[in-house]
Amino acid sequence: xxxxxxxxxxxxxxxxxxGMWRVLLGPTAADRMMAAQLFGTTAVAVLxxxxxxxxxxxxxxxxxxxxxxxxxxxxxxxxxxxxxxEKKHDSK
Amino acid sequence: MEALSLLQWLIDGLIGxxxxxxxxxxxxxxxxxxxxxxxxxxxxxxxxxWVRLKAPDVALAEVAIGAGxxxxxxxxxxxxxxxxxxxxGMGVREKNRVQSEQKTKRPFFHWLSATPVLLMAVGLGYxxxxxxxxxxxxxxxxAENLDASGVSNPVTAVLLNFRAYDTLLEIAVLxxxxxxxxxxxxxxxxxxxxxxxxxDLLARLLTPLLLLVSAYLLWVGAHASGxxxxxxxxxxxxxxxxxxxxxxxxxxxxxxxxxxxLVVGLSTFIxxxxxxxxxxxxxLAFPPSQASLIIFxxxxxxxxxxxxxxxxxxxxxxxxxxxxx
Numbered sequence: 001x002x003x004x005x006x007x008x009x010x011x012x013x014x015x016x017x018x019g020m021w022r023v024l025l026g027p028t029a030a031d032r033m034m035a036a037q038l039f040g041t042t043a044v045a046v047l048x049x050x051x052x053x054x055x056x057x058x059x060x061x062x063x064x065x066x067x068x069x070x071x072x073x074x075x076x077x078x079x080x081x082x083x084x085x086e087k088k089h090d091s092k
Numbered sequence: 093m094e095a096l097s098l099l100q101w102l103i104d105g106l107i108g109x110x111x112x113x114x115x116x117x118x119x120x121x122x123x124x125x126x127x128x129x130x131x132x133x134x135x136x137x138x139x140x141x142w143v144r145l146k147a148p149d150v151a152l153a154e155v156a157i158g159a160g161x162x163x164x165x166x167x168x169x170x171x172x173x174x175x176x177x178x179x180x181g182m183g184v185r186e187k188n189r190v191q192s193e194q195k196t197k198r199p200f201f202h203w204l205s206a207t208p209v210l211l212m213a214v215g216l217g218y219x220x221x222x223x224x225x226x227x228x229x230x231x232x233x234x235a236e237n238l239d240a241s242g243v244s245n246p247v248t249a250v251l252l253n254f255r256a257y258d259t260l261l262e263i264a265v266l267x268x269x270x271x272x273x274x275x276x277x278x279x280x281x282x283x284x285x286x287x288x289x290x291x292d293l294l295a296r297l298l299t300p301l302l303l304l305v306s307a308y309l310l311w312v313g314a315h316a317s318g319x320x321x322x323x324x325x326x327x328x329x330x331x332x333x334x335x336x337x338x339x340x341x342x343x344x345x346x347x348x349x350x351x352x353x354l355v356v357g358l359s360t361f362i363x364x365x366x367x368x369x370x371x372x373x374x375x376l377a378f379p380p381s382q383a384s385l386i387i388f389x390x391x392x393x394x395x396x397x398x399x400x401x402x403x404x405x406x407x408x409x410x411x412x413x414x415x416x417x
Contacts, residue, residue, distance in 0.1 A: 006100065043140060059151075073160070079336045
C-alpha cells in the first residue's frame with residue numbers, strides 16, 4: 001500500500017511539473033493564477049498521501065490549513081489584481 | 093523494498109530540482125506577476141520539502157505564512173504598483189527608457205549585491221565545515237528538559253521557553269514593519285467598496301472556520317505542530333478575507349482598541365520578561381510549575397497581535413485614517 005501511495009505522490013508531482021508550463025506560458029494573469037491554485041489542490045493531495053505513508057497526523061493539519069488558506073490568495077487575486085484588468089478590457 | 097527507496101529518491105529528487113528551478117525562474121523573471129506566481133509555487137514545493145525532511149512544524153509555518161498571507165500581500169502590492177504606474181501616466185516610451193537605463197546599471201548592482209551574498213555563503217560554508225561530524229545537536233538537551241518547559245511539543249518548548257527571546261524579537265520585527273508602513277501614509281484603495289454576493293458568501297462561510305482553526309492551532313501547539321505564529325497567520329487570513337470582502341473596522345474600534353490589540357503580544361512578552369528578571373534574575377526563565385500557564389498567556393496574546401498586525405499590513409494604510417478621506 002505504501003508503494004501505491006508513493007507512486008501516486010510521484011504522479012501528482014509530475015502533474016505539478018506539467019502545470020508549470022501554464023504558469024510560464026500564461027498568456028493571461030488569470031491562467032497563471034489558476035495554475036498556481038491547482039498546484040495548491042495537488043499539494044493538499046500530496047500532503048494527505050505523505051501523511052498516510054509516514055503515519056503522521058500532523059500532516060493532515062498542514063493539508064487542512066493549506067486548503068483553507070489557498071482560497072484567500074485566490075480572493076486576493078480576483079479582488080485586487082484581476083478586477084482592474086477586466087475594467088481595462090471593458091473600456092477598450 | 094528496493095522499489096520503495098527508488099520511489100522515495102525520485103520524489104525527493106523531483107522536489108529538489110523543482111525548488112532550484114522555481115527559485116531560478118522566480119529570480120530572473122522580468123515580469124513581476126509571473127515571478128509572484130512562481131514564488132507561490134515555490135512556497136508550495138518548499139512545504140512538501142519540509143514534510144519530506146520530517147519537519148511538519150516548519151511545513152505548517154510555511155503553509156500558514158507562505159500560502160495564506162505572502163501570496164495575498166504580494167498580489168496586493170503588485171496591484172498597487174501597477175496602479176501607481178498607471179496614475180503617473182508613464183508612457184511606453186518612457187518605460188522603455190527607464191528599462192534600458194536599468195539594464196545599463198545592472199552589472200554594477202549585480203556585483204554590489206552579489207559580493208555580500210558570496211561572502212556570507214563562503215562564511216556559512218566555512219562554518220558548516222568546522223562543525224564536528226559527530227555532534228548530536230541540541231535535541232537531546234531539549235528532550236531532557238522537556239518536562240520543565242510546561243509543554244510536550246519540543247518545538248513549542250524551544251520557541252516559547254528555552255529561546256523565548258527569539259519569538260519576542262520576531263513579534264517586535266512584525267510590529268516594526270507595520271509602523272514602517274503606517275509612516276509611509278499610503279492612500280487607501282477604494283476599489284473594494286463594490287459588493288460581490290459570491291465573495292460575501294465565501295467570507296461568511298470561511299471566517300468562522302478560520303477562527304476555529306486558529307484557536308485549534310493555538311491549543312494544539314502545546315503538544316503537537318501548531319503555535320502562535322501559525323494560529324496568528326490563520327486568524328490574520330480571516331482578517332484579510334474580511335478586508336477583501338469589503339468589511340471595515342468600525343471607526344470606534346479603529347483607534348485605540350486596534351492599537352492595543354497590535355501591541356498586546358509584545359507588551360505582554362516584555363512584561364513577563366521583566367517580571368521574570370525581577371523574580372528569578374534571568375530574562376524569560378519561567379518557573380517550571382507555572383511555565384504552562386505563562387506560555388499559554390504569551391501565545392494567546394501573541395496570536396491576537398500577530399493576526400492584527402498581518403491584517404493591518406495587508407490593509408496598508410491606517411484604518412482610522414482611511415475612513416476620513
